[in-house]
Amino acid sequence: MNMVPTIGIETHVELNTNSKMFCNCAVVETENPNENLCPTCLGLPGALPVPNLKAIESITMLALSANCSITKNGMFHRKNYFYPDLPKNYQISQFDLPVGVDGSLEIILDETKETVEIERVHMEEDTGKSIHKGTGRIDSATSTLLDFNRSGVPLVEIVTKPVIKSSKEAVSYIEELRQLVIDLKISEGKLEKGNLRFDANISVAKENDNELGVKVEIKNMNSLRSLEKAIDYEIERQTKLIESNEVVIQETRHWDEDKEVTSSMRSKEGSADYRYFSDPDLPNMILTDEFIDNIKKTIPTLPSEKRDKLSETGLSISESNYLGKSEEWIYNLYLKTQKITSDTKSTYNLITGELQGQLRKAEMEELPEWLTSEKLSEIIKMINENKISFTSGKEILTNLIQNEISPSKYAEDNNLIQDNDSDEIAKIVKNVVESNTEVVERIKDGEEKLVGFLVGQIIKSSKGNINPSIAKELLLKEL
Ligand SMILES: [Zn+2]
The missing domain is CATH 1.10.10.410 (Arc Repressor Mutant, subunit A)
Structure with a gap:
């Protein structure tokens, strides 16, 4: 009996706004706890929230870029629950009227393009941070400390439909979403800093079943590696249960990074448990056509558009995907250099192999200003015309990274020109x-x-x- 896994992913993206979602407190990285607080983000009585326009512009841009329909008459809801790092006892979020619905994102699996359908994109605020002393887990900690610097930081939640079929596809989806928020310049997109945090809903069903299996939510995956491992582990766990006629319980499970297993956290709550109701402190969120049109005008080249542009130069889909997800200057350098050399393979190989490798070795994050596409194509042309060997080309590149030299003059001065007579x-x-x-x-x-x-x-x-x-x-x- 073949088993079919189905995966849906919820991602929280921390926006890079200057201030928090509903107050004037600064969003800053600091080691000192409880530095950026006010009555609003501490949930003190009488404090009133004021929405952050920049955050609403950012989420609208993201929803449009992910091909969503925009909800023009939306609103904020209160999601009610108790937790020490949520002093209001509710999180301001969106319920049945999210900013974006029914979108899609193109992802790349090796040499094929796939589409992941997006169910919704909504705006909410982050909670504070609980630091569980001792074990790091609430159930066995010796004490818990609270830091409210993060309380009220704007978050966008992106929820996919249950359409993802493997851990590999899930990883590719997160890579694509990460690149999108970086290219839109609405988030730092750094996984290690928690700018993107994801949960996965996983179910397994027998191949010919018409219904999806029982859904289990996995939390606490903080890297692409743990996302991949946790999904694979969970698919295997559920498959074994079904094959031995045991019951899969609907619950939330915790991914244990050290033991590489998932363990039960709590039975899964439904949306009714949160007693959502519209927030009476906030006005409705009306997004006018003019507002939406203005946002559309500011959308830069999207990752999928970059890939198409790169593919047009003759690169394969996976090569285009790799370059498209590289830093902006690498992408631009390739396009300019390829235009001069008309040599796709040599240009791609020299930039992604030799040049990037040498920059890493020299611990340089950017190209020196004199290292232009003209100079790079000069090296490529000399190699292609057999004027210099590839080894000499590497030597010229090493020097070009350090000093402003002319590649052809350097080759002559250092006897690198090959005698082809x-x-x-x-x-x-x-x-x-x-x-x-x-x-x-x-x-x-x-x-x-x-x-x-x-x-x-x-x-x-x-x-x-x-x-x-x-x-x-x-x-x-x-x-
Ligand atoms: Zn505040």
């Missing part, structure tokens, strides 16, 4: 053959490995100025 090379080849008669005999007897030795001798006599492939070709002719 066949008459000249022919003389050298003849000399080498004549002074290595014993080796030549052995090659003729079948020891083909020794060809490399003679090519080496030829390059040595030319002081490295001969292109190895031309030398080999002439040598074989001579033999």
